[in-house]
Amino acid sequence: MERSVRKEREFNMRRAEILKQAEKIFALKGFHDVTMAEIASASGFSTGSLYQFFEGKENLYTTMVSEKLDWMFAEVRKSTESVEGTLNKIETLIDSHLQFVEKNTDFLSLFVRGEKVAFSDAMISLRQKLIYSYQTHVTFIENLLKGGIEAGLLRDLPSRDMAEALFHLIRSSSVRWMLMSTKESPCSKKGFIMDIFLHGVKKYD
Amino acid sequence: MERSVRKEREFNMRRAEILKQAEKIFALKGFHDVTMAEIASASGFSTGSLYQFFEGKENLYTTMVSEKLDWMFAEVRKSTESVEGTLNKIETLIDSHLQFVEKNTDFLSLFVRGEKVAFSDAMISLRQKLIYSYQTHVTFIENLLKGGIEAGLLRDLPSRDMAEALFHLIRSSSVRWMLMSTKESPCSKKGFIMDIFLHGVKKYD
DNA sequence: TATATTTTTGAACGACAATTCAAAAAAATG
DNA sequence: CATTTTTTTGAATTGTCGTTCAAAAATATA
Numbered sequence: 081m082e083r084s085v086r087k088e089r090e091f092n093m094r095r096a097e098i099l100k101q102a103e104k105i106f107a108l109k110g111f112h113d114v115t116m117a118e119i120a121s122a123s124g125f126s127t128g129s130l131y132q133f134f135e136g137k138e139n140l141y142t143t144m145v146s147e148k149l150d151w152m153f154a155e156v157r158k159s160t161e162s163v164e165g166t167l168n169k170i171e172t173l174i175d176s177h178l179q180f181v182e183k184n185t186d187f188l189s190l191f192v193r194g195e196k197v198a199f200s201d202a203m204i205s206l207r208q209k210l211i212y213s214y215q216t217h218v219t220f221i222e223n224l225l226k227g228g229i230e231a232g233l234l235r236d237l238p239s240r241d242m243a244e245a246l247f248h249l250i251r252s253s254s255v256r257w258m259l260m261s262t263k264e265s266p267c268s269k270k271g272f273i274m275d276i277f278l279h280g281v282k283k284y285d
Numbered sequence: 286m287e288r289s290v291r292k293e294r295e296f297n298m299r300r301a302e303i304l305k306q307a308e309k310i311f312a313l314k315g316f317h318d319v320t321m322a323e324i325a326s327a328s329g330f331s332t333g334s335l336y337q338f339f340e341g342k343e344n345l346y347t348t349m350v351s352e353k354l355d356w357m358f359a360e361v362r363k364s365t366e367s368v369e370g371t372l373n374k375i376e377t378l379i380d381s382h383l384q385f386v387e388k389n390t391d392f393l394s395l396f397v398r399g400e401k402v403a404f405s406d407a408m409i410s411l412r413q414k415l416i417y418s419y420q421t422h423v424t425f426i427e428n429l430l431k432g433g434i435e436a437g438l439l440r441d442l443p444s445r446d447m448a449e450a451l452f453h454l455i456r457s458s459s460v461r462w463m464l465m466s467t468k469e470s471p472c473s474k475k476g477f478i479m480d481i482f483l484h485g486v487k488k489y490d
Numbered sequence: 491t492a493t494a495t496t497t498t499t500g501a502a503c504g505a506c507a508a509t510t511c512a513a514a515a516a517a518a519t520g
Numbered sequence: 521c522a523t524t525t526t527t528t529t530g531a532a533t534t535g536t537c538g539t540t541c542a543a544a545a546a547t548a549t550a
């Protein structure tokens with residue numbers, strides 16, 4: 081009885097270590113060009129052992145991607161909720177997102193200019209899960225903006241479109257950071273994103 | 286002599302047919318899950334014949350992607366250049382881009398939420414080519430916006446950042462269209478993109 | 491420590507698909 | 521039409537992994 085709880089803890093630690101190594105390798109090379117042997121060797125197990133923890137390669141990959149992305153969105157939302165006021169929240173949203181991008185560039189590059197994955201059950205359900213995570217996140221942004229509209233701070237535009245626009249403005253800085261090897265951190269774009277999102281580009285006199 | 290010109294024309298037609306079929310299939314399933322046999326059968330050749338036209342599978346894929354994307358950007362720029370005035374140009378840019386998205390959803394989905402490709406020479410040089418095409422296109426948008434700044438129509442913000450922001454606002458509608466199965470055409474978002482890009486979301490009184 | 495149980499191992503298997511190439515078919519030539 | 525040249529064919533080759541499983545190692549038990 082006492083044993084089984086320790087066993088389980090150790091099992092989970094081994095599983096976590098495999099996921100951690102797998103993340104590094106998948107982030108670098110994608111899905112198809114990674115072999116189970118590589119992951120096994122990086123995490124100090126034999127190929128066979130991986131099947132103790134995951135059903136197979138696809139399951140390992142989808143688990144890794146799904147858990148990591150959920151964690152990212154949750155972190156961003158947690159930061160955002162920790163401040164008060166719509167404008168502060170928008171600023172924090174942008175900032176924490178860009179910070180994540182800077183720290184997890186390799187992982188996120190899995191989602192940029194890549195190649196479609198198979199139509200296997202595992203991959204289809206991963207895709208659905210990702211869409212769900214994305215939508216949940218956009219809904220969070222949408223509610224944030226609705227608050228600003230209700231407070232009379234923001235124009236009364238379609239909130240969903242606004243939320244997606246903001247999300248993709250952030251994304252545009254991320255993509256630039258990932259594709260080009262610019263020196264300046266993506267976080268340096270925070271002010272610009274705020275500005276263009278809030279004021280647009282047209283000149284008023 | 287007379288012959289060889291016809292031969293070449295027919296060779297190119299056969300090559301084009303293969304590319305056309307390959308585009309359909311790759312667009313649907315990505316790279317790894319497509320077999321040479323599939324492409325061969327779809328284009329009415331045997332597997333061996335494909336190697337008459339392309340060095341191999343990667344070469345076939347990179348050629349297809351590269352030619353198609355160049356064509357898309359060129360079309361968008363051609364439309365944009367055909368109208369006068371910065372605001373009209375911006376509108377046409379958005380519109381023609383969204384129209385391409387609507388008509389080539391499958392192809393473009395190759396670049397959304399997918400998986401990294403191999404580090405083979407062919408794939409690395411495809412990647413570089415895509416980055417180059419993307420940058421050329423953003424530079425085109427940048428010059429367009431610079432015109433607006435010089436004319437005193439747009440705020441004097443960093444033009445490169447503005448160009449990327451605009452490109453990704455367009456992209457945000459495309460991604461939404463591709464991920465969700467919304468009924469409304471992406472083109473219906475043109476007005477919103479124009480508005481948010483030009484005026485931002487903040488309320489003025 | 492001896493025995494039972496759990497976990498790990500990695501060689502062997504099997505499926506799959508890119509590529510090749512000798513033979514066949516088609517086209518050009520005279 | 522006979523012969524040469526070009527093009528196409530698709531079965532055979534080849535290499536690559538994902539996965540399995542019987543044996544070995546490690547761990548728990550008494």
